[in-house]
Amino acid sequence: MYVDTFVDNAKVMAKGQVTIPKDIRAILGVNSGDRITFIVEGNSVRMVNSAVYAMQLLQQDIHGEAERSGLNSDSDVMQLVKELRNEG
Secondary structure (H helix, E strand, O other), X not given: OOOOOOOOOOOOOOOOOOOOOHHHHHHHOOOXXXXXXXXXXXXXXXXXXXXXXXXXXXXXXXXXXXXXXXOXXXXXXXXXXXXXXXXX
16 A cells, blocks of 8 residues: 555445545545545546646646747746736
8 A cells, every 4th residue: 555545434324425534634625615526537436625626637738838838937927927018
């Protein structure tokens, strides 16, 4: 087993509901009212904080976009900001 692996159990109730153990909620950073995402991979399921997962997907989608747009340094970004402010 992996060093960063944590295992806990929960019972599935009649309506399919499961109480996420407190330690798991703490690890995921979820509280009452937060949303979680279930990712099914083969016969395994990962449960992740939905907000964190959405941010990870966004980061994957925009990875490398700055370089493709010619923004290779802080000065390139500052120049673009100045140009955009002058147009507005």
